[in-house]
Amino acid sequence: MFGVLTLSWAVPMPKDHEGFFDPTILKIEEEKYLGKQVADVEFTDEHGRTHKLLDYIKGHPTALILGYYTCDSACPLIIKNAIEASKNISKDFRGIVLSFDKEDTLRDLQEFKKKLGISPSSRWTFGIMKEEDIKKLSQSLGYRFFYSRQDRVFVHPNVVIFIDPEGKVSRYLYGISPRETDFRIALAEAETFRITKNTIVDIAFMVCYKYDPNTGKYGLNPVVLFAIAGFTLGSFTLAYAFIKRAKEV
Numbered sequence: 001m002f003g004v005l006t007l008s009w010a011v012p013m014p015k016d017h018e019g020f021f022d023p024t025i026l027k028i029e030e031e032k033y034l035g036k037q038v039a040d041v042e043f044t045d046e047h048g049r050t051h052k053l054l055d056y057i058k059g060h061p062t063a064l065i066l067g068y069y070t071c072d073s074a075c076p077l078i079i080k081n082a083i084e085a086s087k088n089i090s091k092d093f094r095g096i097v098l099s100f101d102k103e104d105t106l107r108d109l110q111e112f113k114k115k116l117g118i119s120p121s122s123r124w125t126f127g128i129m130k131e132e133d134i135k136k137l138s139q140s141l142g143y144r145f146f147y148s149r150q151d152r153v154f155v156h157p158n159v160v161i162f163i164d165p166e167g168k169v170s171r172y173l174y175g176i177s178p179r180e181t182d183f184r185i186a187l188a189e190a191e192t193f194r195i196t197k198n199t200i201v202d203i204a205f206m207v208c209y210k211y212d213p214n215t216g217k218y219g220l221n222p223v224v225l226f227a228i229a230g231f232t233l234g235s236f237t238l239a240y241a242f243i244k245r246a247k248e249v
Contacts, residue, residue: 026155062190082124086180097126164190165190
């Protein structure tokens with residue numbers, strides 16, 4: 001399916017024959033990168049303005065997606081779904097999409113946004129980078145990808161990377177359909193890497209949901225569920241005893 005794959009950023013070469021592809025070589029070794037500083041690269045936004053990444057995200061929890069603008073499969077899905085998942089979140093966060101394709105241009109970026117129907121008022125910033133910055137950023141995130149010359153596509157992880165306000169990696173969320181709950185929790189986790197006040201909603205989500213590194217998603221924390229069940233049962237028991245006693249009196 002993938003044809004001949006071109007090596008990108010120190011990824012082991014495929015073995016045996018040109019059709020071989022081992023998806024495990026794209027796995028991000030999270031234990032090496034969580035809590036690490038991301039590379040302070042430069043990117044150019046759709047208006048032609050240049051930004052330093054760490055200056056741009058400083059003071060804000062950030063959701064970062066790496067993709068490429070000529071993609072017609074996974075990239076449009078994960079980006080569109082991420083924007084949808086984050087649209088109701090009132091938290092002051094940064095959403096950034098950066099291309100890892102050195103051939104992408106600002107026109108490609110603008111056409112991509114137009115095709116997806118992303119409005120200029122979107123809270124997400126889109127950008128392109130030079131080759132050396134692509135390399136620095138992807139290496140600092142543990143993000144690896146291949147280019148298939150035969151199929152003319154990139155093979156890459158589908159992941160939203162969350163970064164704390166000081167520029168350190170706080171979470172990887174995998175899949176092309178991130179949920180609002182996942183986004184809300186991951187942003188709250190990123191923000192708590194510094195001393196800050198969370199909203200009651202964020203705290204509730206962080207307590208009630210537990211991150212599962214095997215699936216790359218959040219699920220209800222069974223410990224909390226049992227605790228809530230116990231508390232509820234205890235409350236009903238106390239209420240029943242109080243009412244019964246009141247009747248007896």
